[in-house]
Amino acid sequence: MKSLCLTALIAALAAHGAAAEEFIIRGAVVHTAAAQGTLKNADVVVRGGMIIAIGPDAGSSGTPNATIVDAKGKELTPGLFGGLTDLGLEEIAAEAQTVDSAANFKSPAWDQQWRPELDVTSAFNPRSFVIPVTRIEGITWTVLAPGAADSIMAGQGSAVVLDGRYDAALTGSRTLFVQMGSAGARMAGGTRAAEYMLLEQAIQEARVAGPAGPGALLHAAGKETLARYLMGGRVVFQVDRAADILSVVKFAERHGMKPVILGGDEAWLVAKDLAKSNVPVILNPLNDLPADFDRLGATLENAARLQRAGVRIAFSSGDTPQARLVRQLAGNAVAHGLPWESALAAITSTPADIFGLGATHGRIAVGRSADLVLWSGDPLEVTTLADQVWIAGHPIDMKSRQTELRDRYVEKLKAHQAR
Amino acid sequence: MHSRIALLLWVTLGVFGASNLCAAGEPFPSTYRAPTGTPVLIQGATVLTGTGERLDGTDILIADGRIQAVGKGLSAPAGARIVDARTKWVTPGIIDIHSHLGVYASPAVNGLDDGNEATSPVTSNVWAEHSVWPQDPGFETALEGGVTTLQILPGSANLIGGRSVVVKNVQAATYQAMKFPGAAYGLKMACGENPKRVYGEKHQAPSTRMGNVAGYRQAFADAQDYQQQWDKYHRELAEYDKKKAAASAGGPAKKTTDKKDKDAADKELTPPSPPKRDLKLETLAEVMKGNIRVHMHCYRSDEMATMLDVADEFGFKIVAFHHAVEAYKIADRLAEHGVCAAMWADWWGFKMEAFDGVQENLAMVDFPERSCAIVHSDSADGIQRLNQEAAKAMAHGSRVGLTVPPERAIRWLTANPAKSLGLEDRIGTLEVGKAADVVIWNGNPFSVYALAEHVFIDGALKFDRTHPATQPRSDFLLGRHIAEAPL
Numbered sequence: 001m002k003s004l005c006l007t008a009l010i011a012a013l014a015a016h017g018a019a020a021e022e023f024i025i026r027g028a029v030v031h032t033a034a035a036q037g038t039l040k041n042a043d044v045v046v047r048g049g050m051i052i053a054i055g056p057d058a059g060s061s062g063t064p065n066a067t068i069v070d071a072k073g074k075e076l077t078p079g080l081f082g083g084l085t086d087l088g089l090e091e092i093a094a095e096a097q098t099v100d101s102a103a104n105f106k107s108p109a110w111d112q113q114w115r116p117e118l119d120v121t122s123a124f125n126p127r128s129f130v131i132p133v134t135r136i137e138g139i140t141w142t143v144l145a146p147g148a149a150d151s152i153m154a155g156q157g158s159a160v161v162l163d164g165r166y167d168a169a170l171t172g173s174r175t176l177f178v179q180m181g182s183a184g185a186r187m188a189g190g191t192r193a194a195e196y197m198l199l200e201q202a203i204q205e206a207r208v209a210g211p212a213g214p215g216a217l218l219h220a221a222g223k224e225t226l227a228r229y230l231m232g233g234r235v236v237f238q239v240d241r242a243a244d245i246l247s248v249v250k251f252a253e254r255h256g257m258k259p260v261i262l263g264g265d266e267a268w269l270v271a272k273d274l275a276k277s278n279v280p281v282i283l284n285p286l287n288d289l290p291a292d293f294d295r296l297g298a299t300l301e302n303a304a305r306l307q308r309a310g311v312r313i314a315f316s317s318g319d320t321p322q323a324r325l326v327r328q329l330a331g332n333a334v335a336h337g338l339p340w341e342s343a344l345a346a347i348t349s350t351p352a353d354i355f356g357l358g359a360t361h362g363r364i365a366v367g368r369s370a371d372l373v374l375w376s377g378d379p380l381e382v383t384t385l386a387d388q389v390w391i392a393g394h395p396i397d398m399k400s401r402q403t404e405l406r407d408r409y410v411e412k413l414k415a416h417q418a419r
Numbered sequence: 420m421h422s423r424i425a426l427l428l429w430v431t432l433g434v435f436g437a438s439n440l441c442a443a444g445e446p447f448p449s450t451y452r453a454p455t456g457t458p459v460l461i462q463g464a465t466v467l468t469g470t471g472e473r474l475d476g477t478d479i480l481i482a483d484g485r486i487q488a489v490g491k492g493l494s495a496p497a498g499a500r501i502v503d504a505r506t507k508w509v510t511p512g513i514i515d516i517h518s519h520l521g522v523y524a525s526p527a528v529n530g531l532d533d534g535n536e537a538t539s540p541v542t543s544n545v546w547a548e549h550s551v552w553p554q555d556p557g558f559e560t561a562l563e564g565g566v567t568t569l570q571i572l573p574g575s576a577n578l579i580g581g582r583s584v585v586v587k588n589v590q591a592a593t594y595q596a597m598k599f600p601g602a603a604y605g606l607k608m609a610c611g612e613n614p615k616r617v618y619g620e621k622h623q624a625p626s627t628r629m630g631n632v633a634g635y636r637q638a639f640a641d642a643q644d645y646q647q648q649w650d651k652y653h654r655e656l657a658e659y660d661k662k663k664a665a666a667s668a669g670g671p672a673k674k675t676t677d678k679k680d681k682d683a684a685d686k687e688l689t690p691p692s693p694p695k696r697d698l699k700l701e702t703l704a705e706v707m708k709g710n711i712r713v714h715m716h717c718y719r720s721d722e723m724a725t726m727l728d729v730a731d732e733f734g735f736k737i738v739a740f741h742h743a744v745e746a747y748k749i750a751d752r753l754a755e756h757g758v759c760a761a762m763w764a765d766w767w768g769f770k771m772e773a774f775d776g777v778q779e780n781l782a783m784v785d786f787p788e789r790s791c792a793i794v795h796s797d798s799a800d801g802i803q804r805l806n807q808e809a810a811k812a813m814a815h816g817s818r819v820g821l822t823v824p825p826e827r828a829i830r831w832l833t834a835n836p837a838k839s840l841g842l843e844d845r846i847g848t849l850e851v852g853k854a855a856d857v858v859i860w861n862g863n864p865f866s867v868y869a870l871a872e873h874v875f876i877d878g879a880l881k882f883d884r885t886h887p888a889t890q891p892r893s894d895f896l897l898g899r900h901i902a903e904a905p906l
Contacts, residue, residue: 094612094770130768269903288560289525289799296526296899321768328807331867382807382867383814402767406777409747410819416751417787 021066022047023393024059028071028374033078033348034363037341044076046370049393054364069374069388077344077379078364079140079371079391081351082323083316084236084262084282087131087142088124088160088168090320100125102147103155109189114202116176116229117221118155120146121169126162130321132400135162137324138373138386141170143355145236145262145318148179152187152195153202153217156225159355161371163391172356176229180239180248181263181294192244196251202226203255230256234356236282238262241294242269249279260354262316264306266297271309280312280354285333303346304337313342314351331380343380369393447548449598451587453854453877458482460495461859464504469511469833469848473826479509481855484878489849502873508864510829511849512567512856512876514836515802516714516761517741517795520558521551521571521594525799526895531555535574536581540618540625541638543606544698545581547573551594556893557799562588562882563890564803565858565871568599568837568846575609575716576617578625578634582702583607583714585840587876590891603841605738606706608635610717610726611772632725639733642703648694649704655691663688712738712841714761718772720748727756739839741795742766744776747783750790759791759839760784763801764808781809781831782816782823791838794831805832810865825865854878 023046030042032054043059045052045066053061059068091098100123107113121144134142144157159173179187180195188194202217206226212219218226229235237248240263252259261267264281267274274281285303290296299305306313315329330343338346352362361369370393377384389396459481466474466489478493479486495501522534533550536542551571561569567588573580583605586597611628619626625634666688705711713730717723717740730737739759740746744767746753746760753760762784767776777783785792794809796802809828816823837847846854855878862869874882883889 092768092771092774133768286800286804288803290556290896292526292528296896297903322765325765328811328867332804332807335868335870380867382810383865385814385818402777405775406747406779406783406819409777410779410783410821413747413750413783413786414820 022063023067023069024062025069025071025076025372025374026059028074028076030054030364031075031077031341031344031379032364033341033345034365036365041073044364044370044372046372046390046393049370051364051366051368051370053366071374074387075375075377075379076364077138077373077375078348078362078368079373079389080138080326080347081314081316081362082134082139082142082162083326084145084157084318085142085316085323086144086147086320087134087162087323088126088128089120089144091128091130093320101144102149104149105151107150109187109194112151112198112217113219114151114153114198114217115219115222116153116155116202117219117225118146119157119174120144120155121158121160121174124160124168126160126164126166126168129401131162131164132397133321133402134323135389135391135396136386136398136400136403137327138375138379138389139324139326140371140373140389140391141361142323143173143175143351145177148177148184148187148238150187152179152184152198154179159357159361161369161391163394163396170355170357170361175260175355176225176233176235177262178235178237180237181241181244182292183238196247199251203230206230232256232258234258234260234354236260236262239294240265240298242266242297244294246270246273249273249277253277265291265295265302267311268299268302268305268309269297271306271311274306275310278312280314280350281306282314282316282351282354284317285315285329285336285338286317300332300336303333303343307338307342312350312354313346314354315343315346316351327380327384328382331382334380340380447546447595447598449600450593450595451589451591451598451600453484454879455483456879458487458496458499459502459855459875459878459880460493460499461502461504461507461509461857462493464507464509464859465863466509466849467511467826467829467864468850469829470850471826471830473824476505479849479857481857481875481878484855486849486851486853486855486857488851502859504859506862507872508860508862508869509849510565510858510860510864511833511847511853512858512874513565513805513832514568514840514847515561515566515796515805516570516739516793516836516839517797518561518569518571518802519574519797520561520569520799520802521553521555522547522573523799524552524555525557535576537574537576537617540577540614540623540634541579541699542573542577542581543579543638543700543702545573546584546604547571547581547607548584548594548598551584551586551597553591553594553597554893554895555799556896557802558588558590559891559893560799561802562874563871563884564805565860565864565874566802566805567856567858567874567876567881568840568842569802570605570714570840572605572607572714575607575613578609578614578631579638579703580607580609582711585842589876589881590893599842604702604705604711605714605840606702606711608713608715608726610715610722611719612770613716628722632729635726635729636732638699639703639707639729639735642700642707643733645694645697645700646704646707652691652693656693659688659690706735707733709736712736712839714739714741714839716741718742718744719775720745723749724752727752727758738841739791739793742773742797743784744773744780747777747780748775750784751787753784754787754790757789757791759793759835761793761795761836761839762812763797764794764811778811778815779819779821781812782819782821785816785823785827785831786821791835792831793835793839795836806860806864806869807867810867813865825863828865 086101154177160168585602743760
């Protein structure tokens, strides 16, 4: 009932175009995911899509005609990170015509063509059915991660905001993605040693400007792209085995790249080294099975052990239609020893920091984008639902194709059973 | 409502009933024997019985592998282990009717890829148990999630994929030692995209949904013909036995000296030859006799309706539709037919036939009277958290006015799957006489923070979170700590 009232209020608010102006969320438990931690009975003041004030009486500093949203003591968090996904790049994974998440140049291992200049951000469709399904669960942004199809050099992707805008990429978040480990080894010719051999070759090519020579991995555009990443660029390496993680970190640092580990099922085994090098890990904390020989050390305590060692962690299931499950990932990590605040940070502020967005996104803090979620209960609990989501200060219509399907059939069912 | 008599019968027969069946010639008999453990008294728990009741501050007495008593202030028998469960919740053991543990084991290497006999669209001759690797570490992680019984199925590449096997989640070196004594076999069938894709890509039938339906129908038509041959044989054999008996009874009195007459009589008394056994058709014939239970992978409501008609045509029953993503569209019809729908809480969108998934599916299917909603996993990850899957579905149901309290939701994981396996008289509820498959949770199981602390199977403590050293560990994982140890 309360959520209905809230929805009605939001609808009215949106109709008057007031959202972009000023509104106050009053009396919430505010999990800032910032230095302030959790503030009880606090107000958040939003103007022009930005957070302009936070605090117990911040609401009183608002302009007199600001709209008030009474949070009634419910919990407010920053908009959540959906993980590394194909949101807006993939409608239905099994239907190739609806998928834009990976390029396959069908180049054989012995005659590879690497295209780091590929950026899947340009294929993003903000009007995908999957996006409303995801954002009404509190997910306000994701990082588009290209898949590796026939070479370990997957290409680039960016963070995008999920409010339906066409120009959705967030400045400064562009990242290069490389597939390592046994999956990469198969693409590189059959051994993980070939991954490094080819990477060394590509880097050598990138360091010499001009047109590509015969037998080169890279085209001119690719050389230019890769060269940029050799000057402190962020490169996400997908890799799970402890030994591979250490090799990747060493390799990346030697060549001036800023590595991020994706996967990292065995990262806890090398937690101290990762902490020392300040290399973050984006993991799925539910992975606990020796799913392959790269992941024999998988454990539900991965997240907690990394956090205790001082490694920065973020969560990603890697699943596109189920990107909405990041909260469940975080909640389970808590059940297995991760502090609650670190779990929230792993789906808000830490991924924002990792992708260069810490100054604008991922926290409830003055000057940040008003990407906010008001929850029906503990945000990490599976029985909690999002009551209202705001992106850049705009209230999201809390509907999707799924809620329309549900509404169509639930009414029929109730009517039939009532007979 | 199952009869009290049936329940008592099981109590009396115990596992011996199953042994007799095995002695009668069932191949690959179960060698599982319920262990003898000390009695256990669980005190003061919040108990979800699986019958739809919630009992607060209640005790449960376990002995001889069974639930002996459920009530307040029970006294402990001599030597009983006492568990203080005043802050705990207790539920029946969780039952997953859709697992591929052991047939698609971890690690996912070619050598362990044994789930789909994708060489022919009808492989009712294959039995999942012959692919089960008992050392799959997934069994242990599932146990940690409270799973005590699971049905392992072949994959869904085929229209008719083969026989399932129901196992107790106990560590063993052979699948026979896990096999649930006396449990009926299931038959895995599959609708929709998987069979048509797998065989369409090989340029053979089926490549369409209409090809799928033709495939099921022809297979059962062949099985009808096969059964008729056996029926004919049994009639002729009965006739032969009768004549032979009459001949031997009248033989000495009616002394015949005519050689010709004797030859004719002998010829008439030649026993009929049995038809050759066909393992494919034998399984399907058993399905039509009601001895094997059909579990069908089917996403779309229209295909479920088609399959109900196919089942009517050939006189068999589908006990459950699995992956029933669109079951909410025909929830009334499924309840009327007494067909269970096994569902995920929220999987959707990964293929076209999963595009209409909604998170209220379980709550909607549960809503009609006589419904049978089940949470299933189909996943080595999901099986570890079936309680959380139910919890998510409860929250979404509640938001559209379909409130499902914990005492009812627990049935999605216990009593309802037991019913679909035909084991409702033995497992799935905490009633006196039922197998003591019991989970003690550290709190309300419908929470992301809940963990199973103790898991009992047939009264024996199989998982104890407080004693890691006693937890089962697959042979496969031995030696890892040595390889990982720093120099």
